[in-house]
Amino acid sequence: MKKLLVAMLGAALLLGACGAEDTEEPPADEDDIDTEETDEAAGDATYDAANGEAVYQNQCLACHGGDLEGASGPGLEGYDVDTILAAIEEGPGTMPADLVSGDDAQDVAAWIADQ
Ligand code: HEC
Known part of the structure; x- marks a missing residue:
């Protein structure tokens, strides 16, 4: 047995x-990086939160506040990933465009949306 x-x-x-x-x-x-990135964005759960937070602190915190409460830029609570990615790409108003890209952009957008 x-x-x-x-x-x-x-x-x-x-x-x-x-x-x-x-x-x-x-x-x-x-070897298709594009597909992998789309998968990550769609599957909210899989992103590098530590990197997202680090990117936020380095690139976004100065204008959007340590608690996403806003500073010279608006507060970022309640934004979804797609809106944040679009803002990163377009740079609305006085916000600089393309501060981050690729995985850093995906991670920081997902991290903000999760807060
Ligand atoms: C130099 C200051 C500055 C930095 C750095 C900055 N932002 Fe902004 N951000 C702004 C301002 C100002 C606005 C408002 C623009 C407007 O609508 O006039 C804004 C708007 C936004 C919005 C709202 C867009 C919408 O459609 O309402 C998002 C999302 C955003 N920022 C995300 C980010 C992220 C993510 C980062 C870091 C990668 C970042 N911002 C870095 C100044 C900044």
């Missing part, structure tokens, strides 16, 4: 390992 259990466990582990490899390989081979 014990042997059978061990054999079944072993088979399950093997199957699990193969399954994981199968699903991971295609995206890695494609």
